[in-house]
Amino acid sequence: MGRLGVITGLAQEADCLDVFPIDDRPYVGCAAARTQRAYNLSQEMIKDGCQALLSFGLAGGLRPDLVPGDLIIASKVVSPAGQAFETSKPWLEGVREILGEGATIATIAGSDKVVSTPEAKLNLAEKWDAALVDMESHAVAAAAEEAGILFLAIRAVADPASRAIPAWVTGKISENGTPSYGAILAGLAMHPWEVPGLFRLKSDSKRALISLRSVAGRLGPLFGL
Numbered sequence: 001m002g003r004l005g006v007i008t009g010l011a012q013e014a015d016c017l018d019v020f021p022i023d024d025r026p027y028v029g030c031a032a033a034r035t036q037r038a039y040n041l042s043q044e045m046i047k048d049g050c051q052a053l054l055s056f057g058l059a060g061g062l063r064p065d066l067v068p069g070d071l072i073i074a075s076k077v078v079s080p081a082g083q084a085f086e087t088s089k090p091w092l093e094g095v096r097e098i099l100g101e102g103a104t105i106a107t108i109a110g111s112d113k114v115v116s117t118p119e120a121k122l123n124l125a126e127k128w129d130a131a132l133v134d135m136e137s138h139a140v141a142a143a144a145e146e147a148g149i150l151f152l153a154i155r156a157v158a159d160p161a162s163r164a165i166p167a168w169v170t171g172k173i174s175e176n177g178t179p180s181y182g183a184i185l186a187g188l189a190m191h192p193w194e195v196p197g198l199f200r201l202k203s204d205s206k207r208a209l210i211s212l213r214s215v216a217g218r219l220g221p222l223f224g225l
Helices: 011-019 035-047 089-102 118-128 137-147 181-190 192-219
Strands: 003-008 027-030 050-061 071-078 084-086 104-110 132-134 150-159
Touching: 003 011, 003 035, 011 027, 011 050, 011 192, 027 035, 035 050, 035 137, 050 071, 050 137, 050 192, 071 089, 071 137, 084 137, 089 150, 089 192, 104 118, 104 137, 132 150, 137 150, 150 192
Parallel strands: 003 027, 003 050, 050 150, 071 104, 104 132
Antiparallel strands: 050 132, 071 084, 071 150
């Protein structure tokens, strides 16, 4: 199997790969929660010889039965325009064999912006029969399909379907994929009543990152390929 390329949205997600010795890690790129950048990074990885791409990271839950930390392996990814990208069935089956009941097989919806309200999440769930939403998977899938290489997405629920994300929080990600703490603190100073909600978001994201780190360790540097 050729080199694996892994696309994440955040630096914290990429850091989950430090469970592997540095010489064994796959090629990883952080899109900084920018859809177009995820596509561009995918193309760069393909040019550099990657023969499989994995979208890996946090996602928003769309189904009420999913809680923070739950893992989803995508059977397909649907773009905002409705284009469906099937994931590699042999790869998916290999991952499912290793993880067993520790992960759910489902559709992931793609979005070019943060889906921040329960109403918007419900609409996506019903529109595409999807379990999760993220901003990178559909871009990575498109690049993989164009190049004719393998694609899979493994994502962990960060915010459940019922959880709203304050609008002033969204988009506060720096170019290197880390939170823009100055902008977040400035926003928090103007919305102090939302402190408890932010702590819940942070706690939920931590649970999701623990799940991602665990699944990386179980699947190995090639993530079940």
